[in-house]
Amino acid sequence: MAEVAQPIESQQSPIKQEEQQQNGDIEMLNGADSQTPIEGEKKEEEGDNKQDEPEEEKIPEDACETLYLQNLNEKVRIPVIIETLYSLFKPYRPLHPVIAHRNVRMRGQAFISFPDVKSANEAKKDVSEFPLYGKAIQISFARGRSDSIVKKLEGDEKFDEHQAHRLEEKKKKRRNNPLRQKAQAKLKAEETGAPTTKKQKLQMPDEYLxxxxxxxxxxxxxxxxxxxxxxxxxxxxxxxxxxxxxxxxxxxxxxxxxxxxxxxxxxxxxxxxxxxxxxxxxxxxxx
Missing domain, CATH: 3.30.70.330 (RRM (RNA recognition motif) domain)
Known part of the structure; x- marks a missing residue:
């Protein structure tokens, strides 16, 4: 019996094989594109993520726990001003007392302290230019820490040192006051008989008026x-x-x-x- 010839696996022509290989390469490339973002798109997404993150606010170098308030309405009574300021700054946890004086030199001004610098900075940023009794509040950081802050954070010993230093600075400013120095120089010139720079007018002494x-x-x-x-x-x-x-x-x-x-x-x-x-x-x- 004649043997039946086994079918030989069909062989594709070289041209057809080349077309299939090219089609396979294209599919692989498309698959890679759909899964892997292009480098430019990566950078753009990273940039968007950075913009979404809130930037941490920097606290000024001169910041302290006490704020100095100016341009307050001088016609409002001091107790009313103090109570109003405490209520206005209540969300930022102000400390007692709010300092405001009725003397001429300190009218329209006040000092208010907070538990920490961050709270004081937020209060300054939010309340600045607030129209209180018809006048916009001007706010800046105080030059130094208030007595209440030093006593609360540093204790009685540091508070005594702070108070002594502040009183010494106050005396120093008074000694260096130009008007005081001028008056002392005039008095010294009168005692020594030295001629003064300005010609003195002859007037009847006050006690004889x-x-x-x-x-x-x-x-x-x-x-x-x-x-x-x-x-x-x-x-x-x-x-x-x-x-x-x-x-x-x-x-x-x-x-x-x-x-x-x-x-x-x-x-x-x-x-x-x-x-x-x-x-x-x-x-x-x-x-």
Whole structure:
């Protein structure tokens, strides 16, 4: 019997094999493209991710736990200002007390402290220019730490050192005050008989001026207003009028109903420190 020939596996032509190989390479390339992002797309995605991450805010180098507030409405009473400021800054955990003074030199200003620098920085950023009683608050960091902060964070021992250093700095500033140095130089020149730089005008000494119902106020601190003087002089009966001089802001005239009322006010308020530091001079006015 004749043997049946086994079928030989079909062999493809070289051209067809080359076409299949090319088709396979194309499919592999397409598959790679669909799975692996291009390098440019990678960088773009990384950039987008970086933009989504919030940048950490930097705290200024001069930051401290205490804020210095300016441009406060001077017509509002001090207790009201203090209570309002504490309520305004309440979300940032302010510490007691809020410092605000009624004297002329510190009017319209206040100090408020916080538990840490971060809270103070957030309060400064959020509340700055807030229109409080019709005036935009101006806020900056205080030059130094407040007494309450030092006592809270450093303890009593450090607080005593801080307070002593602050008082010494205050005395130093007073000693170096140009007006004080000028007055001391003038007094020394008068005692030694040395000629002064300016020609002295001959005037009748104050103690020889005849009493009258009008008082002459001198050496007033900068920024003193008629309202400030009224607060001081109205405690004495018989006050009629207070006249300030726009061209010369360190003097004023205060008129009483009679000589007796003026004399009582003069004796009580001569050398009174209207701002806690500067002594004002009270004499009878010249007729």
């Amino acid at each position: 005849p009493p009258n119902s009008v008082l002459f106020i001198q050496n007033l601190p900068e920024g003193t207003t008629s309202d400030d003087l009224r607060e001081v002089f109205e405690v004495h009966s018989g006050l009629v009028e207070i006249r300030t001089i726009p061209a010369k802001k360190d003097i004023a005239f205060v008129e009483f109903q009679d000589e007796n009322s003026a004399t009582l006010a003069k004796d009580a308020l001569h050398n009174f420190k209207i701002d806690g530091e500067t002594k004002m001079k009270v004499t009878y006015a010249r007729k």
